[in-house]
Amino acid sequence: MTESMPPPLPSPRRVAPEAGRPRLAALDGLRFLAAMAVLAYHYVAVNHSAWGAPTDESFPHLQPVVAFGSFGVQLFFVISGFVILMSAWGRNVTSFTASRVGRLFPAYWFSVAAVVALLVLVAPGRKDVGVAETAANLTMVQRAFGVQDIEPVYWTLWTELRFYVLIGLLLAIGMTRNRLVAFAAVWPVLAAIAVRTDSELWSTLLVGSDAPLFAGGMMLYLLTKERRSLVLWLVLGLNVALAGVVSGRSQSLRIANSTDVTIGPETYWAAILACFALVALVSLTRIDRLSWKWLTLVGALTYPLYLLHSSWGQWLIAQWYPHLPAWATFTLVTAAVLGVAYLVHRFVERPLGPRLRRAVAHDLERTSRYLGRKPQEVRDARAPEPEPVSTR
Known part of the structure; x- marks a missing residue:
């Protein structure tokens, strides 16, 4: 009996707008777990003085375990590769850009204001932050200007933005299934070469050690449409291997620099494999059918929780x-930041995000139409309106 062909990817022109796109509730829940893992890492594993003593003394038995919460960032990047491709497919550059701006900036601007308030009004002297540094951080691309992040967690946003630029370039030249597969096979290899040769410029442009995480997430999304495609599985395997080599090692160095925990290659390889396995579990099995509303809610809290x-x-x-006591403090602080994350989602993201997205889309479309005009049409558009003729 002849095997039936796998279902083709939907035509870009037939993809529904953002409001009609399917939402994987289980993936939202996984994003929330990743955020909570990072939160625990920053509170219980990272060396800081908030507990009144070095973290390894306050939590001597927990620190080596909770340190693995740092790999929640790698899990975020795999999920991002999946979700951003799902969001970008069928869009043009204008729509994709407006969508990302509306999604990222309202909560981010609130976060910058909250951090500045902490450093200037609530706890002055903890860290110096000036007007120029604050203004640069409001752009989200402060690292491109050589300006430090006022909040340490912002480094991941710079990584995400560079990935978005690459997706935008794919949309500009025409996003097809075959181009995506070729891109996901070649891009992470070039990025790994840039990392291994210490090419700072190319490593920055190609998203460095995190490229295979995004590319692997993209392949997992394509596998939801073509689960029997050998090529997709091979490209996914390539990216898992590259992620273990470059991203796993990079994250192990971050952990060593921030904690008193040292992890070896076998351990960080296992952590990277777990990141891909978890995303595959919630997207390629029956778990993807879960539709519990609370999963969608906690998924919506993930971004403001991470920022704040x-x-x-x-x-x-x-x-x-x-x-x-320590555990009571940890529980209450976690509950407090979750509560603030909900308020930011409810009163900042939900009202401002759609408005910002529509405004950006409108201006980009108007600019695109203007640039597409012939020279004479541009001169005519710039010409002032003639004065009305008096009838008196």
């Missing part, structure tokens, strides 16, 4: 821990 938990959370720990 670090500096403010450590400050709250320092205020409450002298009066409460």
Whole structure:
């Protein structure tokens, strides 16, 4: 009996707009777990003085375990490769750009304001932050100007933005299934070469050690449409291997620099494999059918929680821990930042995100139409309106 062909990817022109795109509730839940793992890492594993003593002394048995929460970032990147491709497919550059701006910036601007308020008004002297540094951070591309992040967790946003630029370039030349597969096979290899040869420019442009995480996530999305495609599985395997070599090693160095924990190749390889396996589990099995609304809600809290938990959370720990046991402090601080994340989602992201997306889309479309005009049409558009003729 002849095997039936796998279902083709949907035609870009037939993909519904953002409001009608399917949402994988289980993937939202996985994003939330990744955020909570990173939160625990920053509170219990990273060396800081919020607990009144070195972290390894405050949590001597927990630090080596919770340190693996750092790999929540790698899990984020695999999920991002999956979700961003799902979001970009069928869009043009204008629509994709407007979607990303509307999604990222409202909560991010609130986060910058909250961190500045902490550093200037609530806990002055903790870290110097000036007007120029704040203004640069509001752009989200401060690292391109050589300006440091005022909040340490912002480094991942710079990584995400560079990935978005590459997706935008793919959309500009025409995003097809075969081009995506070729891109996901070649791009991470070039990025790995740039990392191994210490080429800072090319490593920056190609998203460095994190490229195979995004590319692997993209292949997992394509596999939801073509689960029997050998080529897709091979490209996924290539990216898993590259991620273990370059991204796993890179993250192990970050952990060693931030904690007193050292992990070997076998351990960080296992962590990288787990990141891909978890995304595959929730997207390629029956778990993808879950439709619990609470998963969608906690998924919506992930981004503001990630942005706001670090500096403010450590400050709250320092205020409450002298009066409460460690576990009670950890629980209450986590509940507090979750509550703030909900308020930011409800009163910042939900009202402002769609408005910002529509405004950006409108301006980009108008600019695109203007640039597409012939020279004479541009001169005519610039010409002032003639004065009305008086009838008196």
